[in-house]
Amino acid sequence: MAKVDKSWDITENGTDLDKAKELIANREIPATEIAKISKVPRGSISNYRNGITSIDKASWKVVKRLAGTRDLLKYRDQVATRSFSLFVEDFNSWFKNASESNVENDDPMTEVIKSLHSYVSTDPILMAHLYQHYALR
The missing domain is CATH 1.10.287 (Helix Hairpins)
Structure with a gap:
């Protein structure tokens, strides 16, 4: 089976998958906050963080939501000016x-x-x- 390239949206900040991985790796942001914003279940976020489930195998929808959440959190202080x-x-x-x-x-x-x-x-x-x-x- 051919390897699937999950580089859906490539920007200067990387792909959506890169952004999702960055968000999951940032333990300063509670899983409950990520879940609330992204609508991805908190249990799934915990599983990604603890290596139980690989984010590389997540659906496009989950990766897109996590990438969007990472962007939103990154820019929220900037847009409140x-x-x-x-x-x-x-x-x-x-x-x-x-x-x-x-x-x-x-x-x-x-x-x-x-x-x-x-x-x-x-x-x-x-x-x-x-x-x-x-x-x-």
Whole structure:
């Protein structure tokens, strides 16, 4: 049987599997907190931590949830700032202006811009990544 590559989402922070492993290895974060955020049972998290079950054999859904939880915990202090709120205001304003200018020109990109705004603005991890670029200017 061929080896399955679990590199579903590769970013500068590694794959989702790398992120899940990092979260599981960080014993400073209680299993109960990880379970509450990720919706992965606390018993499963304990089994991964204690080597009873290998995270390498976890389902894609579990790995994705754990990776998302790791990202959320990593960025939660950053997004609870006034600077992040200003970024969100600027971000929303830019998309509003872009879509309004295209509506006036009957541009078919209007719906694309609106959809893009909707997808991006509802993804807290993506917004946190974008904020890092904004904050560096």
